[in-house]
Amino acid sequence: MSNATVYLKCDRNVEIQSPDAFLKDLGSLRCQDASVSAKCKSLKVHHFQDKGPKRVVISALKLVELMEEACPNISVEIVGETDVLVEWVDVNRHKSWQQGVKVALVCLVSFFGTAFTIMAYHNDVGINEVFTEVYRIVMNREPGGLNVLEVSYSIGLAAGIIVFFNHVGGRRLTKDPTPIEVAMRNYEKDVDMTLIETAGREGKEDDAR
Numbered sequence: 001m002s003n004a005t006v007y008l009k010c011d012r013n014v015e016i017q018s019p020d021a022f023l024k025d026l027g028s029l030r031c032q033d034a035s036v037s038a039k040c041k042s043l044k045v046h047h048f049q050d051k052g053p054k055r056v057v058i059s060a061l062k063l064v065e066l067m068e069e070a071c072p073n074i075s076v077e078i079v080g081e082t083d084v085l086v087e088w089v090d091v092n093r094h095k096s097w098q099q100g101v102k103v104a105l106v107c108l109v110s111f112f113g114t115a116f117t118i119m120a121y122h123n124d125v126g127i128n129e130v131f132t133e134v135y136r137i138v139m140n141r142e143p144g145g146l147n148v149l150e151v152s153y154s155i156g157l158a159a160g161i162i163v164f165f166n167h168v169g170g171r172r173l174t175k176d177p178t179p180i181e182v183a184m185r186n187y188e189k190d191v192d193m194t195l196i197e198t199a200g201r202e203g204k205e206d207d208a209r
Contacts (some may be wrong), residue, residue: 002031003073006040009061009080013192015089019048023063026084036074038069045208048088058084058201059207083196083205118157
């Protein structure tokens, strides 16, 4: 167990379904000594209270301290994040009927909100007048009711949205991440860094003694 080198690669954001957080849940660990590796992975690094906060920021130095206490004379190399945001997720809470209602409400708001936005934009730019003028120039007569230009524009608008968002139902057109996925990852990264920095400034980070 002596003179063993342990490589620790922590993730930035970790979700666990148990109130007990173990070192193996926070990232990857590599050591040639199998006994050291197994002992370090089984270390409990935090316990969430039922009525306490569901998030905690744990410093990599705290993990190093726990590993050195459990396995003296080891050398720890940190190759990942220096701080880990750990969140305890109650799976049963997300299976309730309230969660389904929330999803339905979000879908309805997104659908009608998007429709209203598109209509408001078309009204601002005067799309009806533009279509009327284009139809008059091309066909040399006044449009009467629904015409091929409006139908083509509607089909093109839907096709453009599908191609841009790279997603149709549960399928994606290409293997590239969708713009929404990229935006959500960037948002998640900003939120994680904000929570980590806030915990550090407020002294709530679980750091080495």
